[in-house]
Every structure is written in structure tokens, then in C-alpha cells.
Amino acid sequence: MVTLFRRALVAIGVAGFIAAVLRLRGSGGTPVRDGGWRELTGPDLR
Amino acid sequence: MAGRSVAVIGLGAVGSRAARQLLSSDQVPTLTVRDADADRAETVGRSLGSTTTAELPPYTDAVEADIVVLATPAGTHGALARDLVARNRSVISVSDSIDDVTALADLDSEARERGVSVVIGAGFSPGLSCVLARHASADFSSIDEIHVAMSGTGGPACARQHHRALGDWAIDWRDGGWVRRRGGSGRELCWFPDPIAGKDCYRAARPESLLLAPAFGGVSRVTARMAATRRDRLTARLPMLRPPHPEGGPGAIRVEVRGWRDDQRHVKILGAMDRPAVGAGTVAAVAALSVLDGQVLRPGAAGLAELVDPVPFLAELARRGVKAAVFEGLTG
Numbered sequence: 001m002v003t004l005f006r007r008a009l010v011a012i013g014v015a016g017f018i019a020a021v022l023r024l025r026g027s028g029g030t031p032v033r034d035g036g037w038r039e040l041t042g043p044d045l046r
Numbered sequence: 047m048a049g050r051s052v053a054v055i056g057l058g059a060v061g062s063r064a065a066r067q068l069l070s071s072d073q074v075p076t077l078t079v080r081d082a083d084a085d086r087a088e089t090v091g092r093s094l095g096s097t098t099t100a101e102l103p104p105y106t107d108a109v110e111a112d113i114v115v116l117a118t119p120a121g122t123h124g125a126l127a128r129d130l131v132a133r134n135r136s137v138i139s140v141s142d143s144i145d146d147v148t149a150l151a152d153l154d155s156e157a158r159e160r161g162v163s164v165v166i167g168a169g170f171s172p173g174l175s176c177v178l179a180r181h182a183s184a185d186f187s188s189i190d191e192i193h194v195a196m197s198g199t200g201g202p203a204c205a206r207q208h209h210r211a212l213g214d215w216a217i218d219w220r221d222g223g224w225v226r227r228r229g230g231s232g233r234e235l236c237w238f239p240d241p242i243a244g245k246d247c248y249r250a251a252r253p254e255s256l257l258l259a260p261a262f263g264g265v266s267r268v269t270a271r272m273a274a275t276r277r278d279r280l281t282a283r284l285p286m287l288r289p290p291h292p293e294g295g296p297g298a299i300r301v302e303v304r305g306w307r308d309d310q311r312h313v314k315i316l317g318a319m320d321r322p323a324v325g326a327g328t329v330a331a332v333a334a335l336s337v338l339d340g341q342v343l344r345p346g347a348a349g350l351a352e353l354v355d356p357v358p359f360l361a362e363l364a365r366r367g368v369k370a371a372v373f374e375g376l377t378g
Contacts, residue, residue, distance in 0.1 A: 035375010037239040037317065044372065045361045 050338055053078040053111035055126065057090040059201025059293055060140050060169065061117030063327025064334070065094055067366060068115075071331070073338050078111055082118075108133055113337050115168075115330050116140065119203040124149025127164060136162045138334045140169040140326050143207060144217065147172075147253035154347040164347035168333040169326035170318075171196040171270075171299045172254045174363070176349045177329075178316040178370060179258055181356035182303040185314050189305030190266045194254045195236040195247045197273035198297020200323035205290030212274055213282035214251035219259040219268035230279040234271060238298035239319040239371045247271035248279065257349030297322040300373075315373035328368045332359060 052074050054065045061081070068074045077098045081087040084102045091100020101109070108129055113136045116123050120143035127137045131153050139150055150166045157164045167173050175194045183189050199205040216227045232249040252270035259268045274282075281287055300317040318325065333350060336342055342353045350359070360370055 035373060037371040037373055040316075040360065040364070040370045040372055045357050045364065 050112040051076065051078065051110070052113045052115070052334055052338065053080065053109045054115045054117060055080045055109060056117035056119070057081040057083075057086050058117060058119075058203055059323035060204070060326045060330065061115065062090050063324055064115050064117060064140070064330040065090070065098070067328050067331030068334060069094060069097060070366075071335055073335055078109060080105060080109060108135075112136065113138065113334050115334050117327075117330065120146055120207045122146075127153060131157050131160065131162060131164060134160050134162055136164070136337045138165045138168045138330050138337065140167070140173070140330050142167060142169060142172060142204075142211075142253055144251050144253045144256065147256050150347055151256070152347075158344075158346040161345045163337045163342050163345055163353065165333045165337065165342070165353055166347055166349050167253060167257050168330045168350060170200070170297065170320070170322040170329065172252075172257050172349055173329040173333075174318055174325055174350075174368070174370070175254060175299045175301050176257055176261070176351035177354065177356045177359050178299070178301040178318070179303060180261070180351040180354075181360060181370075182301060182314040182316050183262065183305075184356075186303065186305040186307050186312060188264065189262060189303055190264070191302075191304040192258050192262065192265060192268045193271070193302040193304075194252075194258070194269070194299070195234075195238070195245075195271040195273065195302075196252075196297065196299045196322075197236075197238055197242050197245050197247070198322045199290065199294040200297075200321075200326055201294060202290040202292060204322065204326075205294065206286060208250070208272060209278075209282065209286050211250040211252060212248065212272060212278055216249035216251055216270070217253075217255055218249070218270075219255045219265070221266050224255075230274070230282055232269075232271065236271065236273070236300050237373065238273075238300050239317045242296065242298040242319055245273035246275075247273050250274075258351055261349060261351035294321060294323055296320070297325075299325075316370055317373065318368065318370045320368055325368050328363060328366050332362050332366070335362075
């Protein structure tokens with residue numbers, strides 16, 4: 001029973017560590033975007 | 047307005063740039079500067095040239111100037127401004143701390159009585175973000191939402207303030223009341239002007255809503271978010287693990303205004319990309335020049351959205367190299 005409990009704790013610890021690494025270092029990528037930025041010039045500033 | 051004098055207190059990344067921008071104007075022939083660090087005050091004062099008087103600590107008297115730019119660390123602006131307003135001085139504050147902004151806003155009635163200006167949050171954000179919100183609002187018959195996001199930090203004091211803000215409570219304006227939200231929550235992907243581009247942004251203890259909600263009567267939602275990484279969020283409630291960069295990096299702001307135009311929903315997004323310390327210093331200097339030239343719309347304490355006409359203000363910023371941009375297209 002103690003061994004089972006210890007193994008469960010180790011498994012949870014390892015899973016938590018891997019999840020933390022993925023959470024901190026992983027990237028979901030950046031969604032696509034249509035459009036862009038245009039500098040405000042003369043007509044915009046009148 | 048000739049003969050009115052200007053001083054800058056705090057010569058970090060923002061204050062030293064504000065001083066340089068002020069001295070590049072004909073309206074400011076001489077400048078007084080102060081900093082709690084005597085070496086820094088002396089070095090920056092010397093680098094600014096012979097038209098600058100560097101006063102060294104300890105300071106027992108208030109600075110002798112008609113307009114004072116406060117670029118000291120967050121948390122110090124309320125007491126300094128109270129003392130200056132009591133002496134009939136106008137104040138330009140670059141603080142982005144909620145406590146400072148609240149303390150400065152409390153000076154409104156006294157500043158009005160004395161006929162002086164207290165420009166609150168005259169930095170990159172709040173500051174330029176408030177001017178952009180006012181400029182964007184001209185495109186609408188009525189606006190009901192303003193959402194501000196910023197990325198990047200100025201000097202080390204600014205970086206420490208941002209670190210604290212991410213771990214503190216955010217204040218949103220929602221349906222006529224203030225709502226406290228946990229800092230680091232509410233992730234939203236925000237597109238900033240290039241090359242900053244897309245960044246995940248989160249709620250933080252930012253003062254933009256405190257300045258924008260009173261400036262735009264009838265608006266139902268005002269929020270402010272800050273770009274952060276997952277590590278930033280994880281460590282926000284701990285002391286800073288690494289010392290901040292002395293100059294910060296490139297940053298950007300983004301202001302999204304939603305409302306009605308010609309009976310149809312309309313959205314306008316304005317932004318700017320610059321080093322936040324450069325942007326903040328330039329905004330503070332142009333705000334001080336607006337006060338100096340009598341171009342502020344009224345005396346009293348308020349943010350730039352209430353105090354300046356955005357078009358000449360943005361034109362002057364563009365002339366000094368801080369350029370705003372409009373987003374044209376769709377995100378998704």
C-alpha cells in the first residue's frame with residue numbers, strides 16, 4: 001500500500017514537472033492575421 | 047509664456063529623455079534637473095549642457111520651477127505633486143502606478159482653484175494611449191468600449207512596476223462600476239505594430255481605466271492589459287529573479303475603441319511602436335510644452351485624454367520621432 005502510494009506520488013510529480021516545462025517553454029504558434037499597420041500621416045493628423 | 051521655468055525630477059531612462067526633449071525646444075531655454083542619486087544628477091546635468099542646472103541631493107526645498115516633470119519611481123508622485131500644487135506649480139507625472147494616479151486625481155479641485163495643471167500618466171501608457179483613445183473617438187458617434195494593451199518596459203523602475211502590476215489586482219471599468227480582477231488573468235492575443243506583432247496580454251494593475259473612464263462619459267467598458275510570458279505570470283508574485291535591463295527593449299501600445307458610427311458597429315485600432323522610455327520621455331516633454339504654451343484644455347488634474355487636443359499633440363510627437371499607426375484589416 002505504501003509502495004503504491006509512493007509510486008502514485010512519483011507519477012504525479014513527474015507529470016507535473018513535464019507539464020510545467022511544456023507550459024513554460026511550449027508555444028501554440030501565432031494565428032494568421034489579415035491586414036496591417038499604417039503610419040498616421042498628414043491627412044490623419046488634421 | 048516666456049519666462050516660465052521647467053524642471054525635471056528623476057533622471058532615469060524616462061526623465062533624462064524628457065529633459066533632452068525639453069531642451070530641444072525653443073520654449074525651454076534653461077532647465078533644472080534633480081535626482082536622488084547625486085552622481086547621476088551631476089552626470090546627466092553635465093551631458094545636457096550649460097543651459098541645465100543640476101541640483102544635487104539632499105533636497106530640503108521644493109524645486110523652483112513653474113512646471114515640474116516628475117519621473118521618479120512609482121509611489122512617490124502623490125506627495126511630491128501635492129507639495130508642488132500647494133506652491134502653484136504645474137505637474138507632469140509619468141507614473142503608471144494606480145496609487146499615484148489616484149493620489150494625483152484627488153488634487154483636481156485644488157489644482158483648478160489655483161489654475162494649475164496636473165497631467166496624470168504622461169508616459170507611453172498611460173499617456174500616448176490616452177491621446178490615441180481620444181483621437182480614435184473622433185471617428186465615432188458614440189463609443190462604448192476602450193481596450194488598451196501595452197508591451198515592453200522603460201527603465202528598471204518601470205520594469206519593477208510592471209512586475210508588481212502583473213501580480214496585483216487589475217481594475218476594469220464595467221457597466222458604470224469598477225471591477226477588480228486578478229492580475230495575470232484574462233489572456234488575450236493582441237496585435238501590436240510591427241515588429242512587436244502578436245503578444246499574449248493579461249490583466250494587470252494598470253491605471254488606464256482610471257483615466258479613460260472619466261474622460262469618456264457613457265463608456266461601458268474600459269480594460270488594460272499588459273504583454274507577458276508564462277514565466278512572467280508564474281513569477282509575478284515573487285521578487286524579480288533577474289535584474290531589469292537598464293534601457294528596456296522595444297515596446298508598443300495598442301488602443302482598441304469600439305462603438306457606433308452611422309448606426310453601425312465600428313471598431314478602430316490605433317497603436318505605436320517605440321522604446322517605452324523614449325516614448326514616455328517624449329510624451330512627458332510634449333505635455334510639459336503644452337502646459338507651457340497654454341494649450342491644455344482646462345486647469346486641474348486629469349489624463350491626457352481630457353487635457354489636450356490629440357491632433358496637434360500627435361503631430362508634435364511624430365515630428366519628434368514617436369509615430370502612431372492605425373490597424374487596417376482583420377485579426378483572427
